[in-house]
Amino acid sequence: MTMYDVGIIGGGPGGYVAAIRAAQLGGSVCLIEKGEWGGTCLNRGCIPTKTLFSIAHLAEQVENTPALHIPDLTVDYSQALTHKAEVIQKLTGGIGQLLKANKIRTINGEATLSDKRIISVNKADGTTEQVNVKKVIIATGSEPADPPVFEIDETDVLTTTGILELTELPESLLIVGGGVSGCEFASIFNAFGCKVTVLELLPSILATEDVQVVRHIQLFMKRKGISIQTGAKITGVEKSDEGVTAVLESGENITAEKMLVSIGRRYNSKGIGLEEIEVRTENDKIVVNEQMQTNVAGVYAVGDVASRYLLAHVASAEGKVAAQNCLGENTEMDYQVIPWCVFTLPEIGHAGMTEKEATDEGYEVKTGRFPYGASGMALGMGEADGFVKTITDADSGDILGVHIVGVHASTLIHEAAVAIRLGASAEDIAHTVHAHPTLSEMVMESAEAAYGRAVHVL
Numbered sequence: 471m472t473m474y475d476v477g478i479i480g481g482g483p484g485g486y487v488a489a490i491r492a493a494q495l496g497g498s499v500c501l502i503e504k505g506e507w508g509g510t511c512l513n514r515g516c517i518p519t520k521t522l523f524s525i526a527h528l529a530e531q532v533e534n535t536p537a538l539h540i541p542d543l544t545v546d547y548s549q550a551l552t553h554k555a556e557v558i559q560k561l562t563g564g565i566g567q568l569l570k571a572n573k574i575r576t577i578n579g580e581a582t583l584s585d586k587r588i589i590s591v592n593k594a595d596g597t598t599e600q601v602n603v604k605k606v607i608i609a610t611g612s613e614p615a616d617p618p619v620f621e622i623d624e625t626d627v628l629t630t631t632g633i634l635e636l637t638e639l640p641e642s643l644l645i646v647g648g649g650v651s652g653c654e655f656a657s658i659f660n661a662f663g664c665k666v667t668v669l670e671l672l673p674s675i676l677a678t679e680d681v682q683v684v685r686h687i688q689l690f691m692k693r694k695g696i697s698i699q700t701g702a703k704i705t706g707v708e709k710s711d712e713g714v715t716a717v718l719e720s721g722e723n724i725t726a727e728k729m730l731v732s733i734g735r736r737y738n739s740k741g742i743g744l745e746e747i748e749v750r751t752e753n754d755k756i757v758v759n760e761q762m763q764t765n766v767a768g769v770y771a772v773g774d775v776a777s778r779y780l781l782a783h784v785a786s787a788e789g790k791v792a793a794q795n796c797l798g799e800n801t802e803m804d805y806q807v808i809p810w811c812v813f814t815l816p817e818i819g820h821a822g823m824t825e826k827e828a829t830d831e832g833y834e835v836k837t838g839r840f841p842y843g844a845s846g847m848a849l850g851m852g853e854a855d856g857f858v859k860t861i862t863d864a865d866s867g868d869i870l871g872v873h874i875v876g877v878h879a880s881t882l883i884h885e886a887a888v889a890i891r892l893g894a895s896a897e898d899i900a901h902t903v904h905a906h907p908t909l910s911e912m913v914m915e916s917a918e919a920a921y922g923r924a925v926h927v928l
Contacts, residue, residue, distance in 0.1 A: 474500045476796045477589045477603030479581045479742060482509020483782040484773030485609030486565055488789030493572040495797040500601050501574050502581040502591055507565040509611050510774075511782040513558055514631045519654060521554045522634075523813045526661035530815055535852055545662045547639045554634075577601070583743030586769050590743075605768045605796040608749075608756060609789065610738040612774035620646070620707050620731045626714050627707065627729045630655070636728070640664055644716055644726035646704060648675030650812050652732040653691070657815040660696050667724060669702040669716060671733075676812065680824040680873040682859060687814055687875055690855055694815070737775045760802040762792040770796065779808055807891040811880035816856050819883030822871030822890045825861050834864040838896065838919030840912045842876045844927045847907040853877035858916035860886075860896055867895040867921065878909055885913050896920040 476492045478485045481503030489501040506513045529545055532538050569576055579593035581601075589601040614629035616622045624632035630651050643659050645652045648670030660666045668675065668691075675698060676684050688698060706717040707729070714729040737754045750757045750765040756776040763770050770792040773785035787803065794801040812818035828835045842848040842856040856876020862869055872886030889899055899917035904910050918924040 472498075472602065474498045474575070474601065474603045476500070476605050476607060476793065477601050478502065478607045478609060479583075479589065480509065480609035480611060480738075480773070480775075481505075481507045481565075481576075482609060482611050482773060482785065483511050484611070484785035484789040485509070485607065486569065486789075487786040488607050488609060488772060488793040489574050490568060490572050491790045491793035492797055493574050495794065495799075497793075497797050499572075499574045500577065500589075500603065501569065502577045502579060502589065502601070504578070504580045507562045507569070508558075510613075510631075511785075512561055512565075514634060516782050517558060517561060518554045518634050519630075519651075519658070520813055521557050522550060522658050523654065523815075525550050525553070526658045527815060530661045531852065545639075547662065548637070551637065581742065583747050583769075586747045586766055606770065607762075607789070607792045607796065608742065608744075608764075608769070608771040608775060609773045609785070610742060610775045611785075612735040612737050612780060614731070615734040615736050616731070617733070619704070620729070621709075622731060626709055627731060630730070630732055633728075633730050640727040642713070642726035642728070643667070644669065644714060644724060644729045645732060646716065646729065647732035647734075648672070648698065648700065649732065649734075650676065650678075652730070653687070654813050655730055655732065656691065656696050657694075657813070660691075660694055661815060665695070665726070667697040667726060668699070669704065669718075669724070670698070670700045671703055673700055675700065676818070678810070679812070679818060679820065680859065680871075681826065682857075683818055683820070683873050683875045686856065687812075687816070687818060690816060691814070735774065735780060739775050761795045761800075762788050762803060763795065778805065781808070781810070784808060807887050809883050809887045811883065813880065816853070816876045817879040818873075818875050819879035819881075820871065820873045821883050821887040822869065823861065824871060824873070825859075828861055828863075828870045833870060835870065836862050836864045836920050838862070838916045838921070838924065840916040840919055840924060840927055842912065844915075845907075845909060845912050847909050847911070848877065850907070851877065858882070858912045860899075860913075860916040860920045862896045862920045867897055869894055869896055869899070869917070872913070872916070874913075876909075882909060882913060885910065 475497035478501045492499045579591040584590045591599045642665040645668045703719040708715040713727040715725040756771040758776045772788035774780045791801045791803045809821045838860045843854040859873045861871040896917040904914045915924045
């Protein structure tokens with residue numbers, strides 16, 4: 471019977487990346503996935519939403535460009551869905567080719583741990599197979615939370631999974647939850663012509679972002695016709711021929727054709743045998759150390775089911791760490807600088823601390839800010855909304871955080887992430903010549919502004 475060096479449960483961005491890294495290091499690998507390669511991110515999350523986002527952004531650009539005359543511009547939603555499906559198919563096929571090229575054994579089926587060295591797989595063809603392994607990596611991910619009060623049916627009341635399966639655009643959409651996913655879908659469906667309302671229980675949307683970024687993105691969203699209510703507690707949901715109604719504690723009722731519930735996720739840690747081998751969990755999340763190892767020797771966990779961040783790029787980084795440790799390397803996950811991107815219109819990107827976080831940690835901070843409206847490239851693109859904000863330690867000049875709201879923020883933020891990770895100062899970025907005309911110049915000028923040297927802004 472074959473003994474694999476590493477057995478991996480889950481073929482999402484944590485699992486399949488771990489499999490490839492383990493194979494690169496010379497290990498024999500078996501990867502088990504009950505659904506599609508790429509997991510939630512590729513099939514029901516990052517990739518399909520960003521595909522729709524790119525269409526929404528293009529539609530908004532065309533509509534806001536006076537030199538382009540396209541009367542009655544509309545989005546052909548059926549074509550958008552076709553494009554989405556094609557992108558997913560191409561990427562899932564690509565993962566399959568990568569796994570094959572790296573000589574990774576793949577099994578389609580549901581896996582459970584009957585022992586820390588034995589994975590039992592109920593395969594898609596109805597048979598069961600015992601897979602013997604030296605080390606295990608659990609990468610089973612998460613699913614959208616479905617609180618009973620909302621009576622989610624994926625027809626009228628939808629999760630972030632169900633909304634991607636809509637075949638027709640609703641005239642109106644009520645989004646419960648003003649976090650990352652809620653605000654992204656609000657921007658997308660607003661650009662597609664839907665009337666969008668966002669209800670958030672907390673005092674602010676996008677609670678993880680810098681307060682100045684939140685103020686601006688909320689202003690931009692409202693300017694585009696998105697209604698946002700914070701401090702909104704929903705006590706009930708009613709369905710009728712008119713649509714779905716959210717009953718608020720304040721006594722107000724808000725009705726829309728469809729409702730999207732985007733208020734968190736639940737971890738896929740049940741039913742995979744964790745109890746049998748006594749893997750420790752807290753609130754259903756697997757507890758791991760910096761090497762991604764559980765309390766059971768030889769058993770690792772990565773991605774949403776174990777990570778402190780529910781981000782695909784973090785899952786992939788954790789997968790590499792776990793694989794390297796399985797194959798004898800001594801590697802720890804570095805969470806010091808994790809870039810965050812929010813694909814609203816305009817985008818948000820941040821790396822490092824917010825101004826409040828830096829102040830709370832005892833730093834005396836200096837900030838520099840440069841507006842998109844002062845960038846020749848941004849103006850030429852017709853994308854003048856936004857700014858770059860650099861937060862520095864007043865004593866050393868070291869960069870503590872960078873926050874960007876504006877077009878291509880998700881790309882621009884990585885210069886800042888590298889700078890923070892390497893311990894660079896604002897002067898290090900400011901003294902690095904940036905090509906003109908580019909959006910990247912704003913990062914340089916924001917760094918200059920942090921010590922009073924920005925040239926193109928007062």
